[in-house]
Amino acid sequence: MARIDPVIIVGCGPVGGIGALALNRHGIPVIVLERLESPVEDQRAASIQPAAVELLAELGLADIITRLGVVAPIYHFWDRVEGTRVAAFDHGVLRDDTRFPYVVQYEQFKLVRLAMAAIDGATPAAFRFAAPVADVSQAADHVTVKIDGPNGPETIRGSFVIGCDGARSSVRKAAGIAFEGFTYPQRFIKIGTTFDFFSTGAGYATRNFFFDPDEWLNLFRVGGYGPPGIWRIVVPTRVDEPPEEALAPDSVERRLQKFFPKAGGYPVSYTALYDVHQRVAETFNRGRILLAGDAAHVNNPIGGQGMNSGLADIVNLADKLADILAERADITVLDRYTRQRRKAQVEFVQQNTVNNKRMLEAQDPATRQGYFDQLRRTAEDPLLARQFLRRASLIDSMEAAAAVA
Ligand SMILES: Cc1cc2nc3c(=O)[nH]c(=O)nc-3n(C[C@H](O)[C@H](O)[C@H](O)COP(=O)(O)OP(=O)(O)OC[C@H]3O[C@@H](n4cnc5c(N)ncnc54)[C@H](O)[C@@H]3O)c2cc1C
Structure with missing residues (x-):
């Protein structure tokens, strides 16, 4: 060249x-x-x-x-209101479409x-x-x-x-x-925790999407900085929720406890708030x-x-x-x-x-x-x-x- x-x-x-x-x-x-x-x-x-x-x-x-x-x-879809799994999808059906x-x-x-x-x-x-x-x-x-x-x-x-x-x-x-x-009126908050949701016995997959008319939710596991990895939750904020309120440690803890109540606090690795377009x-x-x-x-x-x-x-x-x-x-x-x-x-x-x-x-x-x-x-x-x-x-x-x- x-x-x-x-x-x-x-x-x-x-x-x-x-x-x-x-x-x-x-x-x-x-x-x-x-x-x-x-x-x-x-x-x-x-x-x-x-x-x-x-x-x-x-x-x-x-x-x-x-x-x-x-x-x-x-990956799974869940009904958050009833706590039941709606459907499980297996990418294995793509074996003739991709090597991965x-x-x-x-x-x-x-x-x-x-x-x-x-x-x-x-x-x-x-x-x-x-x-x-x-x-x-x-x-x-x-x-x-x-x-x-x-x-x-x-x-x-x-x-x-x-x-x-x-x-x-x-x-x-x-x-x-x-x-x-366009830009959505609400923001999305992401919370990372080292708490292992596999240990709950709820039957979650590595990637989960939750239906909820009040507060839909995504739950994913990533490698983080080594075992046990980090679980990430993404949920919408209220439209009128100020950023400092959404990111305050007690409101982060409240959101985690609302999703999965457990004794003791959640270890939080990181949080962030995003405008969504x-x-x-x-x-x-x-x-x-x-x-x-x-x-x-x-x-x-x-x-x-x-x-x-x-x-x-x-x-x-x-x-x-x-x-x-x-x-x-x-x-x-x-x-x-x-x-x-x-x-x-x-x-x-x-x-x-x-x-x-x-x-x-x-x-x-x-x-x-x-x-x-x-x-x-x-x-x-x-x-x-x-x-x-x-x-x-x-x-x-x-x-x-x-x-x-
Ligand atoms: C919570 C959340 C979860 C997500 N999960 C996924 C997912 O699982 N899978 C997926 O596909 N996508 C996901 N996304 C979207 C994904 O993060 C973005 O699409 C991705 O980061 C875009 O990459 P990019 O390199 O285009 O831009 P960015 O990652 O935004 O990188 C832009 C870079 O440009 C630099 N920069 C900006 N302005 C200048 C300048 N003037 N001069 C020099 N440098 C500049 C910035 O500092 C930055 O490093 C997610 C988004 C969010 C908010």
């Missing part, structure tokens, strides 16, 4: 980190600019869906995440570290921390990125810039790209300025789809940039990137996650019962279960995107 300006990635979250590795595998020089001083220990995403494990396999990371993470072939018929629970910050460690030094790759990007601009054959770091302003040049800088993306704003959609950028490419991951789309976390979809963006984009830089394709192939990944977002991830929330919080008893009956029927019929899990695992969305011309 002829000497080329590096591709500049803004943001070293999971999408930026995996993007750097994917470009590195193509022999493309890359510079990652991250505003924080070191890789953040972000405790958001943990569920890596089968379709994303396939992508990570291409980058040589599937074995290690499967070994180090928590492998979860089965399971979800891997592996926290996103660990994935970033793996990606950085897997970079091949034969191609230049730089990760620069404390490098907040203030502006980006472009000319016909290059981009210019302005960093406003602790040592003062600096400008660097690249062939393309990819905004992997999250929901509030500076790159998206600099390019004037609209971020269409459903938004998709009007385009993911404007000339040489590109968007991937949360910079391009955001959704509620029920069902674990946001990061997975971002990983699908960045692997797709790295392939196309490799074709452009090797002169196998011209820049218009980036319009196809937007068409493919917007379709995956709008017709799959946005719909899936909006429906997941609507289902878990359903108020009307007949509607709730309808969901229960449908989930039971689906889980018990291997053909229906396969259809359902292909969509939940993002296999359908990836295949639909690949078919877009």
Whole structure:
């Protein structure tokens, strides 16, 4: 490949980190600019869906995440009001669709570290921390990125810039790209505890979704910092609940006790509060300025789809940039990137996650019962279960995107 300006990635979250590795595998020089001083220990995403494990396999990371993470072939839906299990889904029905018929629970910050460690030094790759990007601009054959770091302003040049800088993306704003959609009125609170919910005898799986008209709930186990791991609960706050009240230790304890009453307090590892949005950028490419991951789309976390979809963006984009830089394709192939990944977002991830929330919080008893009956029927019929899990695992969305011309 002829000497080329590096591709500049803004943001070293999971999408930026995996993007750097994917470009590195193509022999493309890359510079990652991250505003924080070191890789953040972000405790958001943990569920890596089968379709994303396939992508990570291409980058040589599937074995290690499967070994180090928590492998979860089965997940449950529960009726929180009655305390009964509604349905159990087994990804085993996907054995003809994927080499990885399971979800891997592996926290996103660990994935970033793996990606950085897997970079091949034969191609230049730089990760620069404390490098907040203030502006980006472009000319016909290059981009210019302005960093406003602790040592003062600096400008660097690249062939393309990819905004992997999250929901509030500076790159998206600099390019004037609209971020269409809505924000939910309530926030979601996440609570991590080392209390082992397997020990309760309630029969929980590694991943559990609870229906409740008052307070739906997700319960997941992640590896944490070693055995026994950490169980995470995600619940909505009241619409009028101030953040300091939601995060106060006694209200966190109350929420845990309300879910599963037990003697003694819960050991709490971490808590966090999130605003929740459903938004998709009007385009993911404007000339040489590109968007991937949360910079391009955001959704509620029920069902674990946001990061997975971002990983699908960045692997797709790295392939196309490799074709452009090797002169196998011209820049218009980036319009196809937007068409493919917007379709995956709008017709799959946005719909899936909006429906997941609507289902878990359903108020009307007949509607709730309808969901229960449908989930039971689906889980018990291997053909229906396969259809359902292909969509939940993002296999359908990836295949639909690949078919877009
Ligand atoms: C509670 C919760 C649970 C979730 N669980 C899952 C799950 O199980 N599975 C799933 O697929 N998704 C899940 N998600 C969504 C997932 O966390 C996000 O989709 C994912 O973090 C997006 O990755 P990203 O790299 O695009 O952006 P981010 O992770 O937001 O990373 C952006 C990076 O850019 C940096 N940055 C920002 N601005 C600048 C700037 N101007 N200059 C330089 N750097 C900048 C930030 O510091 C950050 O490091 C969950 C979300 C929440 C809230």
